[in-house]
Amino acid sequence: MLIEARDVPNLGFNFDLYSRNDMLTKKGLKPPGYLKTGTTIVGLIYKEGVILGADTRATAGPIVADKNCEKIHYMAPNIYCCGAGTAADTEAVTDNISSQLKLHRYHTGRESRVVTALTLLKSHLFRYQGHVSAALVLGGVDLTGPHLHTIYPHGSTDTLPFATMGSGSLAAMAIFESEYREGLTRDEGVNLVTKAICSGIFNDLGSGSNVDICVIEKGKKEYLRNHLTPNPRTYISSKGYAFSKKTEVLLTKITPLKELVDVVQVGGDGMEE
Amino acid sequence: MDRDATADVNAPHSMGTTIIGVTYNGGVILGADSRTSTGLYVANRASDKITQLTDNVYICRSGSAADSQIVSDYVRYFLHQHTIQLGQPATVKVAANLVRLLSYNNKNMLQTGIIVGGWDKYEGGKIYGIPLGGTILEQPFAIGGSGSSYLYGFFDQAWKEGMTKDEAEQLVVKAVSLAIARDGASGGVVRTVTINSEGVTRNFYPGDTLPLWHDEVEAHDSLLDILNASNPEPMST
Numbered sequence: 218m219l220i221e222a223r224d225v226p227n228l229g230f231n232f233d234l235y236s237r238n239d240m241l242t243k244k245g246l247k248p249p250g251y252l253k254t255g256t257t258i259v260g261l262i263y264k265e266g267v268i269l270g271a272d273t274r275a276t277a278g279p280i281v282a283d284k285n286c287e288k289i290h291y292m293a294p295n296i297y298c299c300g301a302g303t304a305a306d307t308e309a310v311t312d313n314i315s316s317q318l319k320l321h322r323y324h325t326g327r328e329s330r331v332v333t334a335l336t337l338l339k340s341h342l343f344r345y346q347g348h349v350s351a352a353l354v355l356g357g358v359d360l361t362g363p364h365l366h367t368i369y370p371h372g373s374t375d376t377l378p379f380a381t382m383g384s385g386s387l388a389a390m391a392i393f394e395s396e397y398r399e400g401l402t403r404d405e406g407v408n409l410v411t412k413a414i415c416s417g418i419f420n421d422l423g424s425g426s427n428v429d430i431c432v433i434e435k436g437k438k439e440y441l442r443n444h445l446t447p448n449p450r451t452y453i454s455s456k457g458y459a460f461s462k463k464t465e466v467l468l469t470k471i472t473p474l475k476e477l478v479d480v481v482q483v484g485g486d487g488m489e490e
Numbered sequence: 491m492d493r494d495a496t497a498d499v500n501a502p503h504s505m506g507t508t509i510i511g512v513t514y515n516g517g518v519i520l521g522a523d524s525r526t527s528t529g530l531y532v533a534n535r536a537s538d539k540i541t542q543l544t545d546n547v548y549i550c551r552s553g554s555a556a557d558s559q560i561v562s563d564y565v566r567y568f569l570h571q572h573t574i575q576l577g578q579p580a581t582v583k584v585a586a587n588l589v590r591l592l593s594y595n596n597k598n599m600l601q602t603g604i605i606v607g608g609w610d611k612y613e614g615g616k617i618y619g620i621p622l623g624g625t626i627l628e629q630p631f632a633i634g635g636s637g638s639s640y641l642y643g644f645f646d647q648a649w650k651e652g653m654t655k656d657e658a659e660q661l662v663v664k665a666v667s668l669a670i671a672r673d674g675a676s677g678g679v680v681r682t683v684t685i686n687s688e689g690v691t692r693n694f695y696p697g698d699t700l701p702l703w704h705d706e707v708e709a710h711d712s713l714l715d716i717l718n719a720s721n722p723e724p725m726s727t
Contacts, residue, residue: 339559369533369556371554373526375534
């Protein structure tokens with residue numbers, strides 16, 4: 218039985234443009250860089266639950282493409298996930314698994330568990346053998362308690378009481394290793410996470426701008442968007458940013474379009490013929 | 491040594507590792523270090539490389555963290571089905587062969603060395619080594635991972651047939667600690683799992699309980715801890 222080329226299902230990567238891209242690269246065309254989230258993302262477990270933190274800088278090569286992006290992604294009402302690596306990959310993979318979790322919730326009638334999200338994410342990333350460049354810090358509270366996991370682009374996972382990922386992870390981990398203890402209170406935890414993210418923001422070039430925090434406890438969560446903004450825009454031009462109009466206006470005539478069209482009511486109930 | 495000191499935090503996770511499995515008169519003891527590295531950075535200093543497959547079979551994982559986790563998940567799943575169909579606990583030989591089949595048939599894509607150890611009522615305590623490539627070899631003791639290079643001579647001299655549980659445990663802890671001392675990719679704590687007819691016991695040996703080897707110095711408290719111990723300051727923003 219012959220199968221036509223268009224009937225073959227599209228699985229995995231589409232390599233159709235490979236030789237064309239290769240030819241252009243050899244001719245000297247620089248391929249577009251990926252939008253990466255340089256990033257510092259962290260998570261820690263405290264007395265009642267989990268606290269996730271992230272910076273808000275997205276870079277495209279040496280340029281800051283987004284000064285206030287959101288790196289803490291929603292997975293389920295009780296589960297959030299911070300993402301580092303290629304911005305498109307982290308966004309897509311967390312959205313995908315978030316949908317799968319919702320369908321699973323409808324199917325089972327129960328609250329999602331963190332290990333479910335973990336297994337779905339790690340299976341997806343392993344299948345793509347590291348080409349989906351998403352490094353994630355997954356945290357949440359379910360009926361079995363608070364959980365915190367790190368997931369690497371190749372699909373391996375770790376379960377830890379405190380974790381950091383991204384280019385600023387070394388700076389943030391230094392803070393955690395010196396000051397983390399078990400049984401922190403909510404305020405101590407938020408302060409420690411803020412301190413760790415700030416360490417990444419100020420010491421790592423790939424991270425910057427503001428601090429986002431997400432506190433998850435049993436039965437409730439708080440998404441503190443821009444909890445700290447230590448990099449405000451300080452220079453504002455006194456001349457303002459409006460530009461003077463250069464073209465002289467000779468005549469202004471405004472014709473409302475409604476006058477050109479006659480709206481006639483035909484019989485009752487409009488659409489029915 | 492001229493090396494680029496910036497750690498590539500996106501390098502694939504590999505477990506530098508030292509893993510060991512020994513049999514003794516009555517069961518087996520599995521031992522491992524706890525360091526997972528990405529390039530030159532230690533991604534997890536307290537990882538657990540000894541993974542449970544069934545109540546009576548455990549494995550030590552080395553090599554790529556992702557590959558070894560996936561293989562152990564698949565084998566746990568197959569063993570669970572096999573146990574249901576068989577109606578009794580799976581044997582260590584079956585578990586080891588399932589690992590071998592996955593490792594051998596996917597040898598081009600996987601990079602993982604595994605030591606399978608456990609106890610069953612037919613053969614007692616058994617250790618199977620399954621290195622890269624998917625060979626399976628039943629051995630009285632097995633070593634694996636980057637730190638194992640430093641242990642071949644040690645085991646040639648120190649291994650004895652028919653040790654007691656305590657002797658075997660001491661041997662495993664000593665061996666892992668020697669490897670940690672010499673291998674940069676191994677470190678952290680020493681974890682052991684003892685499996686025999688009575689069940690499974692997990693043990694944990696933090697770095698300060700391990701003996702000091704040649705040229706190693708005792709750890710001193712850092713000045714930060716000493717100064718803070720006298721008047722602890724509350725956390726402030």
